[in-house]
Amino acid sequence: MPLTSYPGVVTRQSYHHGDLRRALLTAAADAIADSGVTALSMRDLARRAGVSHAAPAHHFADKAGLLTALATDGFERLTKALATSRLASNSLLELGVTYLRFALANRATFEVMFRTDLYHADDPELLAARRQAADALYAGMTDLPDAPLAGPSTTGPARPAKEGTAELVSDDVREAGLAAWSMVHGFATLWLSGAFPDSAQEDPVQAARQILGRVRQLGG
Amino acid sequence: MPLTSYPGVVTRQSYHHGDLRRALLTAAADAIADSGVTALSMRDLARRAGVSHAAPAHHFADKAGLLTALATDGFERLTKALATSRLASNSLLELGVTYLRFALANRATFEVMFRTDLYHADDPELLAARRQAADALYAGMTDLPDAPLAGPSTTGPARPAKEGTAELVSDDVREAGLAAWSMVHGFATLWLSGAFPDSAQEDPVQAARQILGRVRQLGG
DNA sequence: CAGGATAACTAGTCAGTGGCAAGATTCGGG
């Protein structure tokens, strides 16, 4: 019986796993969520998936490669969430709330996304995904009610798009966006790390809404 | 010749190192700064210090123990820096700048400080140091020019000090502090991780000053 | 000024990990 079982894992019947790549990614997110990235082990992920310890190497070049894929997937999902939020509310404050919600709901992935020493930071797919997330973030500013350059969202690929992401927005709006991004990102990070004295009691989304409202041009 | 040399390390003459604990901590900070925490190796630190691979165990229980000490030292130095800043400028905005300057100047230590999965988060010394840093942060708010409860800094040990740190300040000032802390922490984190599109060009302190000025009750 | 307790360090060992190589099994396009 070469196919050893693992608690909580359905013993695989066929020689091929079927969707090992996805299984490893979700297993990694789970493992990180309750044990931290430091304790993450490739071999443990393989055991959870019910495959041999060398199987993951065929889907990810190395450990950093797996985390690169995890981070890339995270940026892509964040982009989608931000785009959805922008369509729904047209508010930069709500965009920040969406950002926080994503961080809270995807704790493990979020932590990996912003720890560049964990993955291959020069991976083209990752860079593209991160770029898109930043674009989705800055794109929300052009639609701000009080944004000077507010206009229809031109997110088509025909856009020139030089190196700096958002050259269409004014410096003022850009600065407000930087402020909001920094604030909500810091809040999420500090909250997740338990740095706030009484983080267990309050509602994070509520608190984030309050402090985001203190950013000029976001207040309402 | 049992005492093997190491590039950049003065070969030790006596059997005892003298100040191995400090040497390991500084070596750790250096190693993390240019290779990341993930690549940090106890044995490598021992080699850098010119001692055997088991020597560090006498000063730190385990790897997490060393990082606990590093984080504790970081919180203590941050506390000192914040206190100094408060005496100098009496401005919450400048307090934030000091926070950022500390993060930039102590990149490796700063990263460790807010990654609780890396060290023993329940260590009493660490908790005390972190608490003091939070106190130093919130203490600055009581001295704010426009703070409702501004008064002489009562940092004596005679203070009751329940679990929540700063019960003396009003909710409004407390919220402004939370906003500023989140913002400057997020800015530092994003900057250090290279998340900003053009982080290499601009001056981080200058940018931080601008966005901190957008927090209501902090602006000029 | 002993001399025993103690702190600091060394050497050896072990399980676990990441990564590599070579072989086995299955799938899929000609």
Place this chain on the structure above:
DNA sequence: CCCGAATCTTGCCACTGACTAGTTATCCTG
């Protein structure tokens, strides 16, 4: 149908963190 390619397995190696036992220096007490 069959051969190439993708997937997975077994085996191996260097390295790491942690543990144990033994060695050397220091300190402190009588």
